[in-house]
Amino acid sequence: MSELLDRNITQRTLRKLDDPKPRRTSRERSARYRAGRAIGYIAMIVFAAALLTPFFWMIMSSLKSANEVFSVPVQWLPETFVWSNYVEIWSRSDIITWIRNTLLVSTVVTLLQVLTGSFAAYGFAKMRFRGRDVLFLLYIGTIAVPWQSYMIPQFILLTEAGLSNSLVAIMLLQAFGAFGVFLMKQYYETIPEELSEAARIDGLSEYSIWRKIMLPLSVPALASLALLTFVNTWNDYLGPLIYLRNPDLWTLQLGLRSFVSNLYDTNYALLFAGLTISIVPIAIIFMLGQRYFVEGIATSGLKG
Amino acid sequence: MATSARTAAPPAARKVPQHRPGSKLRRHNTIVGWSFILPNFLGFGLLTLVPIVVLFYMSFTNWNAFGTADWVGFANYERLLTDGSFRISFLNTLYYTVLHIPLTIVASLGLALLLNNKLRGVAFFRTAAFFPYITSIVAIAVVWNLLFSPDSGPINEVLRAIGITEPPGWLTSPEWAMPAVVIVGTWRDMGYYMVLFLAGLQTVPRELHEAARMDGAGVWQRFVNVTLPCLRPTMFFVTVMLTINSLKIFDLILVMTGGGPGQSTSVISQFIYRRGFEENQFGFASSAAVALFFLCIAVTVVQFLWNKKRSV
Numbered sequence: 001m002s003e004l005l006d007r008n009i010t011q012r013t014l015r016k017l018d019d020p021k022p023r024r025t026s027r028e029r030s031a032r033y034r035a036g037r038a039i040g041y042i043a044m045i046v047f048a049a050a051l052l053t054p055f056f057w058m059i060m061s062s063l064k065s066a067n068e069v070f071s072v073p074v075q076w077l078p079e080t081f082v083w084s085n086y087v088e089i090w091s092r093s094d095i096i097t098w099i100r101n102t103l104l105v106s107t108v109v110t111l112l113q114v115l116t117g118s119f120a121a122y123g124f125a126k127m128r129f130r131g132r133d134v135l136f137l138l139y140i141g142t143i144a145v146p147w148q149s150y151m152i153p154q155f156i157l158l159t160e161a162g163l164s165n166s167l168v169a170i171m172l173l174q175a176f177g178a179f180g181v182f183l184m185k186q187y188y189e190t191i192p193e194e195l196s197e198a199a200r201i202d203g204l205s206e207y208s209i210w211r212k213i214m215l216p217l218s219v220p221a222l223a224s225l226a227l228l229t230f231v232n233t234w235n236d237y238l239g240p241l242i243y244l245r246n247p248d249l250w251t252l253q254l255g256l257r258s259f260v261s262n263l264y265d266t267n268y269a270l271l272f273a274g275l276t277i278s279i280v281p282i283a284i285i286f287m288l289g290q291r292y293f294v295e296g297i298a299t300s301g302l303k304g
Numbered sequence: 305m306a307t308s309a310r311t312a313a314p315p316a317a318r319k320v321p322q323h324r325p326g327s328k329l330r331r332h333n334t335i336v337g338w339s340f341i342l343p344n345f346l347g348f349g350l351l352t353l354v355p356i357v358v359l360f361y362m363s364f365t366n367w368n369a370f371g372t373a374d375w376v377g378f379a380n381y382e383r384l385l386t387d388g389s390f391r392i393s394f395l396n397t398l399y400y401t402v403l404h405i406p407l408t409i410v411a412s413l414g415l416a417l418l419l420n421n422k423l424r425g426v427a428f429f430r431t432a433a434f435f436p437y438i439t440s441i442v443a444i445a446v447v448w449n450l451l452f453s454p455d456s457g458p459i460n461e462v463l464r465a466i467g468i469t470e471p472p473g474w475l476t477s478p479e480w481a482m483p484a485v486v487i488v489g490t491w492r493d494m495g496y497y498m499v500l501f502l503a504g505l506q507t508v509p510r511e512l513h514e515a516a517r518m519d520g521a522g523v524w525q526r527f528v529n530v531t532l533p534c535l536r537p538t539m540f541f542v543t544v545m546l547t548i549n550s551l552k553i554f555d556l557i558l559v560m561t562g563g564g565p566g567q568s569t570s571v572i573s574q575f576i577y578r579r580g581f582e583e584n585q586f587g588f589a590s591s592a593a594v595a596l597f598f599l600c601i602a603v604t605v606v607q608f609l610w611n612k613k614r615s616v
Contacts, residue, residue, distance in 0.1 A: 037423065040418060040421055040423050041423060043414075043418055044418060044423065044425065044426075044429055047415060047418070047429070047433070048429055048432050050491070051432045051433055051435065051436060051491070051495075052432050052435070054436075054444075054447045054448060054451060054491075055435065055439075055447075057447065057451065057458065058443070058447045061450075069450070070450075070453075070456045071456070074456070074457075074458045074461050076458075112347075115343075116343045116344035116347065117344060119340055119341075119343055119344065120340055120341045120343070120344035120345065122340050123337045123338070123339075123340030123341040124341065127333060127336065127337035127340065128333060128337070129330070129333045129334040129336075129337035129338065130330070130334050131334075131338075132337060135341065135345075138353065139348070142348075142352055142353075142356075144544075144548055144600055144601055144604045145352075145356065145597060145600065145601070146548060146551070146552030146573070146596060146597075146600055147552075148552050148554055148572075148573040148576060148577075148593070148596060149356075149359065149552075149576070149593040149594070149596045149597040149600070150352070150355040150356050150359050150593065150597075151576075151577075151580075151593075152359070152362070152576070152580045152581075152586055152589055152590055152593060153354075153355035153356075153358035153359045153362055153590070154351060154352075154355040155580075155581075156358075156586065157350070157351075157354065157355060157358070158351075172347065172351060173351065175347060176344055176346075176347030176348045176351060176352070177348075178348065178352075180344075181344060181348075206336050206340070210340070231438050234440070235438070235439070235440040235441065237440070237441050237442060237555050237558075237559065238554065238555050238558075241558075242581060252440075253440055253441070253442045256442050256443075256446075257442050257559065260446060268450070271446065272446075272447075275442070275443040275446060275447070278440060278442075278443060279439055279440065279443055282438055282439070282440075283435075283438075286431075286434070286435070286438050287431070290431060290434075293434070293438075294430075294434070294499050297496060297499045297500065298499055298500065298502070298503035
């Protein structure tokens with residue numbers, strides 16, 4: 001069975017990988033084909049090693065004792081696995097507060113972004129009205145404008161509104177991005193117009209069409225947007241850095257960063273345990289929703 | 305973008321009669337349409353559009369921490385032109401951009417071509433390639449800082465093992481700090497652009513490859529003459545995004561080097577941050593921000609026009 005499957009894949013890959021002329025004898029084909037495959041696998045292993053070694057090193061270091069992290073020559077595996085780092089980090093830092101803040105901000109931002117983004121995208125994709133195209137151009141145009149260029153006036157405006165040094169500021173900052181509108185609009189445009197037409201004839205209002213037809217049909221796109229937004233907010237460093245002065249409000253990224261700069265004799269093993277903890281939720285979310293991540297990013301690139 | 309939206313307009317809307325009753329329907333449509341966009345637009349307008357407009361005003365004032373702002377005309381811009389550390393930041397940004405763009409394109413396109421084959425383990429590999437992109441910048445910076453450590457870091461240890469007796473000082477040396485940051489930047493970004501290239505590769509018609517093969521084109525010839533031309537829209541989008549993302553590079557540098565050693569990795573965004581948030585020279589910082597704004601817009605427009613010219 002597996003052999004059969006292999007030959008099947010073999011033949012398909014054959015055409016793609018080194019595309020030999022069909023007239024060639026089968027022995028010639030398989031030799032060239034095997035060489036190509038071998039090169040492919042070697043390249044894959046090299047790339048994978050380059051991509052994953054830093055993670056491997058991080059996790060291994062989180063299980064070392066404090067001195068072992070910097071030992072020369074480098075020790076890739078800890079002598080004894082110091083699991084207590086993962087216990088100590090909870091008591092020796094405010095990591096619980098940081099996680100709570102990060103979780104709160106990420107969840108609220110994701111909800112707001114998905115709701116307002118898909119709502120606005122319906123207007124852009126399925127409605128015709130004056131000013132629509134100009135407005136959309138404004139949205140698209142800001143994708144080329146880096147946040148770093150307007151972070152100062154934005155900070156001043158939010159400070160004037162009394163929101164600096166608050167989690168609300170971080171939520172507002174992230175929740176209304178043009179990207180979400182763009183992503184959802186791309187998806188809605190693939191949904192046949194006849195569906196909403198038929199619903200209109202049946203007497204559904206535009207709002208009901210959005211809620212009863214578009215939302216259920218766009219679950220994959222909503223999932224993409226939700227996952228990308230959540231991860232981005234979870235990992236955001238600059239926003240919290242500028243707005244959050246009060247340590248009680250720190251997010252995970254700020255907290256871990258302060259861990260590096262504040263302690264003179266930083267216990268790096270402990271720090272690595274904290275970093276690993278900060279990555280685990282994102283890794284799990286990513287593994288579960290990988291398909292949606294990839295689709296979301298691919299869609300955003302389709303219409304340069 | 306606007307033209308494509310217009311051509312995609314629903315056919316039903318065109319059936320709307322052109323006389324009086326239509327105008328009432330149109331007004332109704334406008335109101336409903338705006339009501340859809342409004343919730344998002346409130347946030348978007350107040351937190352993105354208004355700040356951009358205010359930015360231009362601020363750059364012509366001497367706005368400082370006390371909120372007093374006098375109109376100073378082009379004084380900030382004149383100062384910017386003669387400011388030594390802005391010049392350094394500007395050149396460093398270009399340096400990063402020029403290194404980062406080709407490196408990332410080659411790496412991510414290579415990854416995409418590799419993954420486009422049906423090799424075993426491709427699914428796992430794609431996950432691995434994407435992983436750095438979803439990892440927080442703080443974790444990336446801390447881990448790579450130690451990996452790059454000149455005396456006790458694994459990277460230099462490997463280099464010494466393969467016979468390089470005096471490996472670079474990486475983040476501690478002014479010459480090697482920027483290349484080190486570029487390496488980490490490429491490592492982080494290549495999974496993201498790989499996904500874009502993979503999507504682009506799906507649009508390359510099989511028949512073209514078959515035809516080229518019939519004509520006796522080798523693997524490399526087919527890549528240059530078939531794959532690359534078909535990838536042009538993707539390549540365009542990737543280049544634009546990469547350019548903007550490189551020009552605004554900030555968080556990676558802030559956590560990895562803080563702009564140092566000396567000013568060897570200081571970039572425009574960091575210049576804005578320093579003058580604005582650390583020294584409270586909001587007016588002066590805004591003029592640098594306007595420069596960054598126009599740099600990104602100009603590069604995007606140029607690339608857009610170039611792409612148009614070539615596709616005609």
